[in-house]
Amino acid sequence: MTTILAGNGLRKRFGLTEALRGADMSVRAGEVVAVMGPSGSGKSTLLHCLAGILRPDAGEVVFDGRRVDRLSDRRRTQLRRGSFGFVFQFGQLIPELTAVENVATPLLLAGQRRRAAIGAASVWFDRLGLAGLQERLPGELSGGQAQRVAVARALVGRPRVLFADEPTGALDTAAGDDVMDLLVASAREQDTATVVVTHEPRVAAFADRTVLVHDGLVDDESDVDKSDVDGGVAAR
């Protein structure tokens, strides 16, 4: 599988704290990667750098052969709009827009006609078990429903990469499992690579592999798992 998104030697400093100290991470097309690590380890900063929200102080971010870190703010915004999808912990829905309008947002921003955008957005409601909730306002949805609406919004534009930052953070395990099930299944279905930042092993277990962020550095766990452990077992 080809790497579509990679961060190499990423450094980012906020005042006195160094959130990233030369982190490397790559995402291959269509795969699901979990980013874990203790609070304050820099995992959200890593996600923001990869997604082009933050510009790293040093290092490079390459998406599809393009240096994201060198793009202007405007171009990065366009990139995020066109190629990336986002799910956050909570509060990303616009309170005055109905659920279906919220889902249609990326399509409308991309210049689609209202009717077509709403139509495309509606399709997701059945798929995500939200049938009949199209006209609800975000304030009238449960946490799990709102999060599924957010997943639909993130995926409706068929992004190349989906970024999810603690997508189940505010949910109980059952609702969280449902959201993750739908998120991962839908992403795989349309071949969207997914980066999930989480501190919950349950959520990370939905991914193909896990990377660990510790003190601003990335440990690729799959390497550990393959070499050390398999080697150890083989020696027995």
Add this chain to the structure above:
Amino acid sequence: MPSVWMGARFTTLARFALTAAGVAVGVTLVLLTLTAVPALQGRDHRAAWHATTAASPATADRALWLASDDHFLGRDLFLVRVAALGPRPPVPPGLERLPAPGEVAVSPALRDLLATTPPEALAARLPGTVTAGIGAAGLAYPEELVAVVGLPPDQLRAAGAAEISGLATTAPGLLVNDALRVILTIGAVGLLTPVVIFIAASARVAAARREQRFAALRLVGATRGQVAAMAATETSLAAFAGVALGWVGYLLARPVVAARVTFDGAHFMAADVRAPAAHQLVVLLGVPLLTVAATVVALRRAQVTPLGVRQRVRTRAPGLWRLTPVALGVAGLATIASTDLANSSTSGIATAQLLIGGTFGSLLLGLVLAGPLLCSLLARLLSRLSRSMPELMAARRIAADPYTTFRAISGVAIAALVTTMFAGTAAGVEANLDRPAPDALRADAVEVLPGTRPAAPLLTAIRADPGVRGTVVARRDPAKPGAIAVPCRDLAAAVNLTCPAPPAPNGLVPRGLEGITRLDPPDERLPVHAIYVVTDGAPLTGERIRSLAPPGVRVSTGRDIVELDHRQLTELEAGLRLAMVFVLLVATASLTVGVAAGLVERRRPFTLLRATGLQLGELRRTILLETALPLVATAVCGIALGLAASAAVASSTGRHWTGPGPAFFLTAVAGLIVTLAVSSTTLPLVKTVTEPTSVRFE
């Protein structure tokens, strides 16, 4: 508890400052408005003695009194000739004693004028030497021109002086009447309303944060009452600071008002520009109460429970009933338009005034009530027409809470309605004034009515003046009312009229031609009725002629009356413009605060939207759109209602309504643009507040 307060120190401070500023401005304004009645009353009262007649109550020995309302270059000059008939004659206020024959007392302004004017143009009217000044107690306003001239009794008697034994002490009450009080009350309320709206908007600054804080307090056991008390305490502290500031502002503004504000072309006595103590007390205590009430009402919308602010769901859409007052107002306008106010009886006028007041009131109330409905309809229309994301977001935002949307812009809407109403009415008055009066005295002509005084020496004196180009003498046969003997062609040199006569009956008829319907051939034997002097047009020439005239002769120039009317209109317009600038300013401030509050309130979704690829420009467009659209729409409605109202009033008074000129509309558009521009100062805030890098994903 202190830490809870510290947590939101900055926003608390901002809210405190905004509230205090709003209260301060409100208090200063209301107090200044309240000075209007005492100031006018003071002017009235000080000038009471001007109206002295033989019928004035006896308080002293007898004296001879001959007063005349003279003019100097368009300024009023009150000239009274006196002669004491006993040892204790009545003395006008501001004087220590009555001037003896040959003595003249003048007001400070007149003294200055005498020093800079050629004596034949002014000093000639005051025979004698200036020996005394008239103090403020005897002057209606600081720059009033007043002269008290002492003359020998026999000369005065010959001039037709009245014998008095006391001065008039009760003010004629021409200035302060019920209508004025009503206008001032409406003005004060009109000025105060935007201030209250501003205070309410300030209370909502960072409301979400504050509500969180209150929720935390409720969680640890504070009752609803305690939380309300806390909010009230916070606000009333700001309110009292504002009241103190406002009072200081009022004290500082008093001399400025006295020095700057004119009414009837004259300033007020500084001592009169003072709100009565009782009124001050009411304002100083009432405004904080009003402020607290506004805050509590603003907070009530979000009932604070221990678990935080209740989830915001759909607000109920505004109902059609909100159109009732507007409908009543429009019906009232139709009624007014069909009433003939110009030709109705006194009681009819009183009813009409009531009708006009009620109609304007219900139009104002109607605009405020119907505003949310208008916004809601607008949102529905916009959402149907919307093509882009910003349009849809703006439409939904307005639709979600048309009340808040309208509250932010209501000040501007009211300003639009009131300004248009007055501008339309004033334009009507002006149009009537400007209409050429074909039979009016020419600008370079002077009319002299000798009355019972001998005309021949006067005529000789006038003809000797170097600025006089010619004289036309109109004579009159006492037995032939309605006719004067003068050649039409000669008269036409001084008065605008068509020959052959008769002069047209409409317009400003010179006093000497009032009631005249026929011109007879000249007849030297008849007594002189009027002298029309054609001058070189220099203003002082007219004043010299005035100075030649002995007491009892009336001299008028064509400008006297017209200029007075123009002056009042200009003052009205200037005052209105000032009030509107203020209202617009405060309204703009509320709007700006409202826009900023709305932005901060939606900080999180906006930030996350930007993270997901919403361009900054689109976000700004959304915010601009959700402000500008309702603003322009309600302003247009306000202007339309204002035009209708002024047209209705014009039609009822029989005047020709032209509507305000293009200058007004340009000003209105400019005002709207300025308002939008000022509230757009929040747009840079959009960038910083919603910076995706500032997201904390807690």
Add this chain to the structure above:
Amino acid sequence: MTVSYALLTLLEENERHGYDLKRAYDQRFDGTRELTFGALYRALSQLVKGGQATVVAIEPGAGPERKRYAITEAGVTDLQRWLAEPEDPQPHLQTVLFMKVMLALMSGRPAKAYLRAQRAHHMSRMRDLTTRRRGADAAAALRLDYELFHVEADLRWIDHAESRLTDVAAEVR
């Protein structure tokens, strides 16, 4: 099994008598199951038989004779291997995971590397369980969930242990 490796770790530090070993064990692993003399000598004789330990001296004394034990080359190699090797996730694994961390710290071996390896191993099991659950019927899914929650508990402990390593190491050494 863990007892044997604990004894080996202690022997790696020093040659010891049986009584010494029991006292040191009880002191260090206070709170885990108490080591009886029977279990101690059973383990020791197995270690000697397996060639991981050896008797270096027999000292006469009051009462029974006292044997002095020492670790062998083979013993060190075996200990090394065991400490590096992640355990298969299974319920009630806690004691083993805990002992491994402690023994690694005591013997100055890389406890963190062990924890990382164990973490990866647990994560891989969770992924496997999650994948299997996706196709499973409800009852089977519920059973898999049971296992998932337990493995997750271990994982949480592993993450937690890593953040506490420095403190514990300072105390143990």
